[in-house]
Amino acid sequence: MTRLSETLLSGYDRSLDLDGFSGSRLAERLSVISEIGLTAEGGSNRPGYSKAEQKAKDLVCGWMREAGLAVRQDGAGNCFGRLAGGQDHLPVILCGSHIDTVPNGGHFDGVLGVLLALETVEMWRATGFTPQRPYEIGIFSEEEGSSFNAGLIGSSAVIGAPVIGELDKIVDHEGRSFAAAVAEVGLSLAGFPAARRDLSEIAAFVEVHIEQGLVLEAHGLPVGIVNGICGIVGLEMTVTGIPGHAGTTPMGYRRDALVAASRMVAAISELPKQVSDTAVATVGQLRVFPNGSNVIPGKVRFSLDIRDVADEPLERLVSRIVQTATGIAEAANVEHTWTRTFTEPAVAVDERLKTRQADALREINLAAFELPSGAGHDAMIIGAHVPMAMFFVRSKDGISHNPCEFSTLADCATSARALARFLAKLVSDTAD
Ligand SMILES: [Zn+2]
Incomplete structure (x- = not known):
């Protein structure tokens, strides 16, 4: 089987390696993660709280450490990599997504958002940029809800949502209790309430995700600004x-x-x-x-x-x-x-953040095109409590939750540049 990295790099124009972005690094990382839980149909199978999801998290945590981040895993299995800011006491800018998949899912849903959050740190390092605010990458557990009918569990634990108090009542599709399932990846029910964070310590949450629809493709645009979660x-x-x-x-x-x-x-x-x-x-x-x-x-x-x-x-x-x-x-x-x-209820994006996203896109000569998110994301959970922004990356043929899910490396490169510039504005702004 052709490795994902080969597919991504074939025809990739290396002149798109700008602002410290590396197409070969991102392609290799996407490829290595795609191989965790690889299915016969060429998809990925990493249900929430499975050993495969944990293996993918551990791998990204290793890359985060290599990039100089302080890494920790909370009681809900969420992983965070923190880059200290010049004024480290200030509330953090948090950026991330999930790394679990639906059964026989694709190689970009969730993973791309996590890896672009990390690519931002790599780009800042390469260009000598240092943040004033602290910056954190977040990998949220069990977003898809493919093990249990309840998804978005990791992000729900971060905000202390009521569902976290009822985890003892849910069972997976094989009839196993939630407690027994998470014990296999070294977690216990008691750890979930402890994953709740003081939300006043998070200045903003940013998520990049594939669009999973046809709008950006129809408009011929690599990346767009989400103007709200439906x-x-x-x-x-x-x-x-x-x-x-x-x-x-x-x-x-x-x-x-x-x-x-x-x-x-x-x-x-x-x-x-x-x-x-x-x-x-x-x-x-x-x-x-x-x-x-x-x-x-x-x-x-x-x-x-x-x-x-x-x-x-x-x-x-x-x-x-x-x-x-x-x-x-x-x-x-x-x-x-x-x-x-x-x-x-709908979740609004932060208008001030949206203006800065538009500025970042215009800096790299892209239209500041807006589109809604018809699907729920971790940003929907966290964004109900802290200022939130999302970018969507063009999905080929709008296909998602399927082995054919694809975004070109050129689109990922453009999105990485938009994200790194946008986040640089946020971590440089020290006003409360
Ligand atoms: Zn997703």
Whole structure:
């Protein structure tokens, strides 16, 4: 099998090695980590709290030590590498992501954010830059939730989220308790609450992540500024008509729940663009009762996943969807009920940080293009409590959570330069 580093370096223009960035160093590091948990399909398999995830963390910790950082692992398995600042008592600039993967996942999701946080230190060292504020790299445990249905555990422990008090109740997909699973990588439940940090000691959190979508590619841009992490509302809608014989009930006498539900699904897909450019709504699950080929459907239940980058337009979209569905139900003479299954508020990015991200991009002659994050990230958890900024790196064909996930080394190089310049501004600003 061709090593990832060879694929990355083939066709890489070494004149992109600017500001102390090394394409061959990053390619080699991405490649070595991709080989931990390598699958037959060429993907990576490093579930949270597995030995593979721990091995990847240990490797990066070794590189952090070589780069002169003070390295520690907390009780939730999160790893931090700290570079002292000239004014080391000041709150830290924290930058990082995760290193676990979904089953048979890709080689960039999470890992790229961790390695670019480290590449920043390498670039500063190469160019003789010294930070005034302390700078830390963070590797957060079990982001994907592929071992346990609960993801984002490491970052949740850092902020002391309520879920950390309930870890004794969760089991993994094989029925093992959380405590037994984490014991295999040398952790204990008691360590998780202790991983909570004093958030006043973190001045800002920055995460670089692959986009996992098609927007940057469509705009021909290597990197973009995330302008918010979408809030999510889950709904379950039930449409109730009257079941009947498919042969003996004339069309005019039917109260077909599936026909009404289909009109709702089609109408709902037209609504997000009426509310904002960033809103999305998806019907992903549809259950038909009694689900017989010769029976008029009497009941249909379907799920809705509704997202937008701010809570106000999101709630407006939810109301419009419910109104529209109710109108369709009345016209079709069927019953319509709905319940809200969950609400995850949107997380705003810090406007001052966003301005500085734009400055960093313009310094290297790139457009300061903004796009929302439709998926959750560690930045969503930490960013609810401290000023947060994210960069997205272009994903080839928008593919993610898949062995084909790819970002070119040229795009990684450009992102590394934008990140190092942006972080340099943050660690140089000593005003509180
Ligand atoms: Zn990720």
